[in-house]
Amino acid sequence: MSLGEQLTDWGYGAGWAAVRHLPDPVARKAFDLGGTAAARGGGPEQLRKNLARVLATTPDGVPDQLIGDAMRSYARYWYEAFRLPSMDFAEAAANVHITDAEIAMFEAEVRKGKGLIFALPHSGNYDMAGVWLVQHCGTFATVAERLKPESLFRKFVAYRESLGFEIFPLSGGEQPPFAALAERLRAGKIICLMGERDLNARGVPVTMFGERTRMPAGAAKLALETGASLMPVHHSFGDGARSRLECFEPLDLSGGIGPTTQRLADAFAANIAKHPADWHMLQPFWESDWSPERRARLADVDRQPDSSSHTDSNREPMR
Secondary structure, three states: OOHHHHHHHHHHHHHHHHHOOOOHHHHHHHHHHHHHHHOHHHOOHHHHHHHHHHHOOOHHHOOHHHHHHHHHHHHHHHHHHHHHHHOOHHHHHHOEEOOHHHHHHHHHHHHOOOOEEEEEOOEOOHHHHHHHHHHHHOOOEEEEOOOOOHHHHHHHHHHHHHOOOEEEEOOOOOOOHHHHHHHHHHOOOEEEEEOOOOOOOOOEEEEEOOEEEEEOOHHHHHHHHHOOEEEEEEEEEOOOOOEEEEEOOOOOOOOOHHHHHHHHHHHHHHHHHHOHHHEOOOOOOOHHHOOHHHHHHHHHHHHOOOHHHOOOOOOOOOO
């Protein structure tokens, strides 16, 4: 393990150990101030570029207030991630608002017995949304990227398993995650996938906010292969500890993986536009921002035979 990996592992471990012992108002305020500090001087350059696409403006046209709100939102995500293991899960879930109509809609999909895929962008707090789902429906399955060092990966797995999630590692597990997720769907279960970041160089070309990017094919492929419903979901923050979980009508799967993934991209874009501060996208997302090295890797993948059918499942990266 390198020194950098050791420090990363120690930092996350210290966060989980320390934050849960602080009074909630003190810890929440500290993270809020940290987000405000991170926004000074214009905030992260890539975040500003990404939000410029959402607002259809230039990076200089993104309001400083929005950058501040976005960094405070991102800090809140980490506060809740470190705090959640010590929270009362029923109380935490009670702070997540979802309408009765939305609950009835996804429960009707579950009753069909073909499985249900919740697909989310990296907005708000995926883990808090998951806690609500566990409290309401029981456990669900998802995927975890194998982080480095291995000890940090094990910490993230243990953390999410403590919340009631069933975790399949992206690599190094007993079976490929795609097969395991398909089994859960065929058994009529729920799975959750983070849907807009393509990290495995095998994604589907889509357009979001008028520009080209790629999104993972896993959600669409799983729905098409198993007959499960594919439902866009969005989580956003409210005042204090409250938040909003929105569920939308299952997507039309006609046309195959590409058109289905584009429909998912359209659903994500519509909801991100409503809650831009809660979209925690601090990495290059659009093709025009990618490095030459990434462009070269994708070009190599595209030249491989049948590369479009090589659709590994989504993975949940460290944020």
